[in-house]
Amino acid sequence: MAYGRFLLKRGLQGVLVVWGVVTVVFGLRFITPGNPVNAVAPLDASPELRQRIAEELGLNRPVYVQYADYIWELLHGDMGYSYISSIDASTIVLSKLPATLELAVASTVVAIVLSIPLGVVSATRRHEPADYAATSFSLVGISTPNFWLGIMLVLLLSVELNLFPTSGRAFGFYRSFELLFAEGVGAFWAAITGWLWHIALPAVTLGTYFTALVTRLTRSGMLDELGKQYVRATRAKGLPETLVRYRHALKNTLIPVVTVLGLQMGTLIGGAVITEAVFSWPGLGTTLINAINARDWPIIQGTLIVIGVGFVLVNVLVDALYAYLDPQVVE
Amino acid sequence: MADSTGPLDRLFGAVDRVRGALTVSPRTVRNLKSEYRTSALSKVGVALILVVVFMAVFAPFIAPQNPTTQNLDNGRLPPLGFTQTEQQTQTQMVNGSIQTVNTTETVNATLAHPLGTNSLGQDMLARVIYGARTSLLVGLLGTSLAALLGVSVGLTAGYYRGRVDDTLMRFADVSLAFPSLVLAIALIGVWGRASVSVPDPFVVAGVVDPVRSALGLPTPMPDTFVLPGTVIVVVGLVNWVWFARVARGEALSIREEEFVKAARALGADDARVVLRHVLPNATTPILVLATIQVASIILLESSLSFLGFSGTTLSWGFDIAQGRAYLASAWWIATVPGLAIVLTVVGINLVGDWLRDALDPGIEGEGGM
Numbered sequence: 001m002a003y004g005r006f007l008l009k010r011g012l013q014g015v016l017v018v019w020g021v022v023t024v025v026f027g028l029r030f031i032t033p034g035n036p037v038n039a040v041a042p043l044d045a046s047p048e049l050r051q052r053i054a055e056e057l058g059l060n061r062p063v064y065v066q067y068a069d070y071i072w073e074l075l076h077g078d079m080g081y082s083y084i085s086s087i088d089a090s091t092i093v094l095s096k097l098p099a100t101l102e103l104a105v106a107s108t109v110v111a112i113v114l115s116i117p118l119g120v121v122s123a124t125r126r127h128e129p130a131d132y133a134a135t136s137f138s139l140v141g142i143s144t145p146n147f148w149l150g151i152m153l154v155l156l157l158s159v160e161l162n163l164f165p166t167s168g169r170a171f172g173f174y175r176s177f178e179l180l181f182a183e184g185v186g187a188f189w190a191a192i193t194g195w196l197w198h199i200a201l202p203a204v205t206l207g208t209y210f211t212a213l214v215t216r217l218t219r220s221g222m223l224d225e226l227g228k229q230y231v232r233a234t235r236a237k238g239l240p241e242t243l244v245r246y247r248h249a250l251k252n253t254l255i256p257v258v259t260v261l262g263l264q265m266g267t268l269i270g271g272a273v274i275t276e277a278v279f280s281w282p283g284l285g286t287t288l289i290n291a292i293n294a295r296d297w298p299i300i301q302g303t304l305i306v307i308g309v310g311f312v313l314v315n316v317l318v319d320a321l322y323a324y325l326d327p328q329v330v331e
Numbered sequence: 332m333a334d335s336t337g338p339l340d341r342l343f344g345a346v347d348r349v350r351g352a353l354t355v356s357p358r359t360v361r362n363l364k365s366e367y368r369t370s371a372l373s374k375v376g377v378a379l380i381l382v383v384v385f386m387a388v389f390a391p392f393i394a395p396q397n398p399t400t401q402n403l404d405n406g407r408l409p410p411l412g413f414t415q416t417e418q419q420t421q422t423q424m425v426n427g428s429i430q431t432v433n434t435t436e437t438v439n440a441t442l443a444h445p446l447g448t449n450s451l452g453q454d455m456l457a458r459v460i461y462g463a464r465t466s467l468l469v470g471l472l473g474t475s476l477a478a479l480l481g482v483s484v485g486l487t488a489g490y491y492r493g494r495v496d497d498t499l500m501r502f503a504d505v506s507l508a509f510p511s512l513v514l515a516i517a518l519i520g521v522w523g524r525a526s527v528s529v530p531d532p533f534v535v536a537g538v539v540d541p542v543r544s545a546l547g548l549p550t551p552m553p554d555t556f557v558l559p560g561t562v563i564v565v566v567g568l569v570n571w572v573w574f575a576r577v578a579r580g581e582a583l584s585i586r587e588e589e590f591v592k593a594a595r596a597l598g599a600d601d602a603r604v605v606l607r608h609v610l611p612n613a614t615t616p617i618l619v620l621a622t623i624q625v626a627s628i629i630l631l632e633s634s635l636s637f638l639g640f641s642g643t644t645l646s647w648g649f650d651i652a653q654g655r656a657y658l659a660s661a662w663w664i665a666t667v668p669g670l671a672i673v674l675t676v677v678g679i680n681l682v683g684d685w686l687r688d689a690l691d692p693g694i695e696g697e698g699g700m
Contacts, residue, residue: 013504016501017501017504017505017508020501020502020504020505020508021505021508021509024505024509028517028521029521031521031522032521032522139677139680139681140673140677142680143626143630143673143676143677143680144669144672144673144676145630145633145634145637145648145669145672145673145676147633147634147637147648147651148633148637148651148665148669148672148673151651151654151655151658151665151669152665152666152669154658155658155662155665155666159658159659263507266507266508266509266510266511266513267510267511268510269510269513270510270511270512270513271510271512273510273512273513273516274512274634274637274638277637277638288513288516288517289516289638292516292517292520293520295520300517300520304509304513304517307509307510307513308505308508308509309508311507311508311509311510312508
């Protein structure tokens with residue numbers, strides 16, 4: 001019961017933050033110097049034409065009417081039309097979302113698979129060569145700008161050794177599955193391996209910072225846990241060391257790690273934006289940068305809202321999970 | 332009361348209060364020293380930072396060339412120890428027919444450009460040295476702005492609690508929902524890339540040219556330095572929230588301490604209690620956070636310059652973006668400035684670890700790329 005109440009409260013808080021996100025994004029246009037009509041109107045547009053464009057875009061109405069309209073339309077999934085291509089903004093933004101999600105998930109997988117073993121080894125073999133290797137790796141990992149890491153990977157593995165493509169996405173993950181049903185296993189296999197081949201460098205580029213961060217967190221968390229009384233008790237009870245380490249110490253270490261990962265979701269998405277720029281990955285980041293350079297407001301707003309809402313959603317889920325694992329949080 | 336306090340007295344009072352807020356206790360100094368003595372890594376960190384600060388401050392004296400001087404004949408010279416082969420294709424008339432001739436030319440490194448040159452023939456070492464100024468200034472000024480905003484909000488929220496706290500912290504939540512880089516791009520996108528030209532004090536004072544001539548180095552050096560103003564404001568605005576969270580947490584616990592209650596009972600007003608009693612006891616975690624934030628703001632600045640959202644062309648991130656086009660022919664243009672970023676940020680992170688281990692403020696290394 002208490003858990004249900006907690007979820008409800010956290011959910012409502014999330015809705016409030018989403019409302020704030022939408023309001024900030026709406027407000028961005030009003031701190032922008034220059035008239036948004038300029039983005040659409042031809043340079044030699046007559047005052048009448050400009051007036052008509054402003055009317056068409058609803059820019060001549062009072063701000064509160066524009067705001068109410070904006071929220072109303074958003075609730076119906078309507079983000080307006082791109083100033084540049086006249087395509088529905090929500091269609092554009094949502095079509096770019098899978099590419100960014102793929103990248104985010106792939107790099108999180110890379111990070112989790114590498115970092116937790118590294119952190120555990122580092123903590124259980126403190127002051128041994130393995131520990132020094134892991135801590136140096138994580139120090140350099142959190143200090144390296146990921147766009148530069150991406151370029152260096154391209155330089156070594158693509159330009160010099162010709163092992164991976166320098167850019168692009170080939171078939172997406174989902175479209176590969178469409179192929180499975182449309183064309184059979186052979187085409188699917190080709191598509192999915194092509195996808196893996198393309199996403200390898202971007203995923204490592206984006207994942208390295210998180211691998212480094214989680215390695216550090218796991219290491220210090222494990223060291224804390226292993227020094228605690230209950231670990232001594234379980235050892236004294238005669239439990240095998242592996243059980244002590246993994247069933248008890250690691251499990252308790254991972255709880256705060258999950259929270260930090262949730263909070264760092266923003267960093268992950270920010271990192272995805274620049275990783276996409278390095279590898280010409282056709283996701284939200286590339287879309288946002290192009291939209292900003294073209295002053296395409298509906299696309300800018302749509303991208304920011306999807307990113308903001310995604311962040312809130314992930315954090316509500318992480319908190320729900322956290323409260324489930326550690327019931328003390330509910331109180 | 333008979334004593335009238337003039338504006339000057341009040342000013343001195345304020346200065347005193349700020350000074351009081353920033354005092355470091357002798358015990359803290361002892362902890363810092365003992366941790367420093369036992370940890371080799373903190374020495375490495377301090378050394379790295381000293382090198383970068385030295386480069387940034389004395390750039391006009393130590394740069395081997397003017398970082399903005401172009402020399403297209405000297406474009407893409409390799410760093411010392413490397414040679415570069417350039418293939419050139421020429422079309423020639425041979426016995427009445429057109430033939431293409433491939434010639435391979437070997438370019439050697441020169442001592443005048445120890446780290447090579449970029450595609451415009453600008454000296455890479457000079458650009459690395461001057462780039463340190465951009466990184467450090469943006470890092471320090473951006474962090475100061477973020478700290479000023481975040482600490483004010485955080486102390487207010489934590490001290491007053493209740494509705495003030497709820498409102499301010501919802502603002503923090505909204506701000507947190509946008510990744511720093513995304514929000515920074517959006518803000519720079521709408522505000523433009525304004526920059527400020529700051530005169531170089533050494534060059535203006537006329538001490539650079541004589542020293543360089545005496546050392547046999549080429550002159551003149553740039554007399555102004557471009558400070559990317561929008562970038563500084565924006566990185567401050569997008570990173571305040573980490574300071575707010577830490578300051579709020581500290582204020583929440585410190586306000587329950589006996590000495591705060593005593594100060595309030597003696598009739599101190601809220602401003603005095605916060606500045607004189609709460610803030611001084613919250614400086615340690617704020618300082619540790621600030622160190623880590625300088626590192627993440629330097630990374631953020633380099634990302635923005637890389638994407639072309641900066642107001643200066645003398646920046647490590649900008650140079651990496653330039654070098655991307657020449658990965659196959661001149662790897663060092665993108666590589667060298669990146670190494671400078673990594674070494675600087677490693678140095679700051681090592682110092683951050685040292686401060687954290689010595690002072691144990693109990694905060695996580697928040698912040699990010």
